[in-house]
Amino acid sequence: MQIHIPTPLRPFAGKQASVNVSATTVGSALTALTTEFPELRKHLYTEEGKLRAFVNVYLNDEDIRYLDQKDNTPVKESDALSIIPSIAGGTTAVESEPVAALPKLSVDEMARYSRHLILPEVGLDGQQKLKAARVLCIGAGGLGAPLTMYLAAAGVGTLGIVDFDVVEASNLHRQVIHGTSDVGRPKLDSAEDSLKAINPNVKIVKFETRLSSQNALEIFKDFDIVADGTDNFPTRYLVNDACVLSGKPNVYASIFRFEGQASVFATEDGPCYRCLYPEPPPPGLVPSCAEGGVLGILPGLLGIIQATEVIKLILGQGEPLVGRLLLVDTLAMRFRELKLRKNPDCPVCGTHPTVTKLIDYEQFCGIPPAPAKNAAVVNGIAQMEPVELKRRLDAGEDIYVLDVREPHEFAIAQIGGHLIPLNDLPQRVGELDPNREIVVHCKMGGRSQKASEFLAQAGFKNLHNLAGGIQAWSETVDPKVPKY
């Protein structure tokens, strides 16, 4: 009988368009074929010996998978077998579900959204799309505040928020979703109150947890779009990878002092965050808001750009920030745009991804596992609690307190240390006496740990790092020292 070979498989079948074999059944015909041309075997069968899912084999006009006797179906000399790899494709990566009817708007909602309804680009249909939309915001902080407030006001039907922090006084200069009386409350509860006050029609779904590799995909699955308002690299990579893996657009913004960035990542044809930044910066190179400070208005500006992009994606209107990185410089008040390309070798969204499930992002970003609380020694540096330092200073012990913060921080609060900013330490190390006991401090304990490690390398023996920095001093020793 004849077996017809499709063009792509002919190189493995002696370049023939059809092959003649003697066989009594479908199974024996295929065995005869792959015995004569062993190269064909891996193209037709999986390692388990099953016919590959995209390969169809037809006996005359019948798919052999659906023959009553399958492989044992008898064949005649005049029969022909055809091998046909499937032909299919489409514009979107995710299997689209049957389109559900859009939710209707009530009379009250019509009145509320009337200025949207008369915009042709939104209209009734668009407003119904907004009502049907489910948007997940990671973080209810600086970016999350304007983002969720405007999305709620615009009539996005379901807003999920992931956050586990409580409101602190230092949040209030930018996180306008929280008020003075909310200090000490969970951010989620405070945000929910504000959003419900703006628009009671919005369904708020609260996730009071730290987003992790264990829970991200489970949390993402009930949402259409993810907006990343995180302030740290491990979570940013986690959000990006989870978006790529679950096929959801990642509407991104980040802020630094007076500058911000925004883009839309992880759409089907566009780049992802890793195409832009394959590797995170070394830990400590880019300070967080708490360490580096931030202009209060800046997250407002960037969060609203994020909200605009989310609305455009829902409506399918305009040109989304896909493949473009918007750079905002508020001091110069300039907006620039960089063109981004999808990286075919991207480890997560490229053609041959190596990251196919969520990984340990703390480790990826080079952040060592958090030391046990009150660990006595970190990286060979003895840690000292503020109360212990206070007790020993009060007892009149000879301790040299070294403050490695910046001069403008020193101006806000200090505990009597000698100021040598971390960056100046290598040049000024000669000012220190290696034989004295030294306690190094900064704001929170990170920079002083680095400074201590540097000093230890330089031969200093009697060293301590002040655990928790001046912040912990203010909390446990002297509340009159301002927190900033």
Added chain:
Amino acid sequence: MLRINQSEYDTIRQHGVETYPHECCGVLLGTAEDGVNSVAAVVRAGNIRTDSAHNRYQIAPQELIRIQREARGQGLDIIGFYHSHPDHPAQWSKTDFAEAHWFGCSYVITSVRKENARCRAFETNAFLLTGTGHGEEDKRFEDELIQVQPIQNEPIAVAAAVEIA
């Protein structure tokens, strides 16, 4: 390289306009020689993905067998496939890549959009599915040049053009 006559090229693009907002699909018959896929005939196929025809296409295997049989009769081979991307760029998608299994074949994609209430075909691109041939692991799409051969021997068209000029 993919070599195709203007009339066949137009047929492919027109097909996408006709099925908009759904995806069209079809088969390119011809010959493959020295890295050039030359199209001799274009065969329209039905899209059996009626559940999601705006962003999916699939050609029924039975239809492919029929097309392949007819091609054999004419001494031609299947050398490629075409489909349209309604309201999307003429770029292969993840789905297109995942579902592409015909090594050495040209995958032609035409972007079709509605502009000023009129539907028209925009860009058409071709992608050659290549690999070392050792299974699916190292397959990839290569951008493939399309060489459109002008329509020849049509003096009537030339005369008409002269008259208008």
